[in-house]
Amino acid sequence: MAISLSKGQKVDLTKSNPGLTNITVGLGWDTNKYDGGQDFDLDSSIFLLGATGKCESEKDFIFFNNLEGGNGSIVHTGDNLTGDGDGDDEQVKINLSNVPQSIEKINFAITIHDAESRNQNFGQVSNSFVRIVNDATGEELIRYDLGEDFSIETAVVVGELYRHGGEWKFNAIGSGYQGGLASLVKDYGLQA
Template sequence: MAINLSKGQKVDLTKTNPGLTNIVVGLGWDTNRYDGGHDFDLDSSVFLLNAQGKCAAESDFIFYNNPTGANGSVNHEGDNRTGEGAGDDETVKVNLASVPGSIERIVFAITIHDAEQRGQNFGQVANSYARIVNEANGEELIRYDLGEDFSIETALVVGELYRHNGEWKFNAIGSGYQGGLASLVKDFGLDV
C-alpha cells in the first residue's frame, strides 16, 4: 500500500523496501478549463545535484531533449504535450543502485512551456501529483498529491530523492516558482 505524503514530509524509500533498485517516478496533472487560445503543455524535468545543491554540468539537467543522465541511471521517458487521459502524464525511470556517488539529490520539477507568453500558470492546473512505483512489480510505494495551492507560479519543484546514510529517501517539496524553467535552471547552477 502506498504512503500518501503531505508537503514537507520525508520518507525512507530503500530502507523500508529492501532490494529496491529500479523505480519509476510518475508525474501527472490535468488542466482546468482554459480558453486562452493556446495549447497547455506541461513538462517534467529532473535536476541531478551534487553536495553543493547544483548541477555539475548541463548533462545533469534531464528533460525531453536530454532524456538520459547519471551514466544512464536516470531516464526521462518522453514528452506528453496534452496531459490528457488518466494515469501518469510523464515518467522518469531511475536505477538507484547505479546513480553515481557524486549525485546527492535528484530533483523533479514540472514547468509550463511558454507560460509567460501564453498567459498560463499553475492556478489553471488541477490534480497534480508525483508517485514512486517499484518498476519490478508495479507497486505504488509513495504518492504525493500537490493540491490546489498555486496561482501565479509557472514552475513547481515537486519533490526530490536524496541520499541519507547510504539509503535513498523522498522529500515532498511542492514549492512554486515564478519565471518558469529559466528560474529553476539558474537556481540549480546552470546558464539559461
C-alpha cells in the same frame, strides 16, 4: 499500499523496501478549462545535484531534449504534449544502485512551456501528483498529491530523492516558482 505524503514530509524509500533498485517516478496533472486559446504543454524536468546543491554540468539536467543522465541510471521516457488522459503524464526510470555517488539529490520539477507568452500558470492546473513505483512489482510505494495551492507560479519543484546514510529517501517539496524553467535552471547553477 502506497504512503500518501503531505507537503514537507520525508519518508524512507530503500530502507523500508529492501532490495529496491529500479523505480519509476510518475508525474501527472490536469489542466482546467480556460478561454486562452492556447494549448497547455507541461513538462517534467529532473535536476541531478551534487554536494553544493547545484548541477555539475548540463548533463545533470534531464528534460525533453536530454532524456538521459547519471551515466544512464536516470531516463526520462519522453515528452507528453497534452497531459490528456488518466495516470502518469510523464515518467522517469531510475536505477538507484547505478546513480553516481557524486549525485546526492535528484529533484523533480514540473514547468509550463511558454507560460508567460501563453498567459498560463499553475492556478490553471489541478490534480498534480508525483508517485514512485517499484518496477519489479508494479506497486505504488509513495504518492504526493500537490493540491491546489498555486496561483501565478509557472514552475513547481514537486519533490526530491536524496541520499541519507547509504539509503534513498523522498522529500515532498511542492514549492512554486515564477519565471518558469529558466528560473529553475539558473537556481540549479546552469545557464538559462
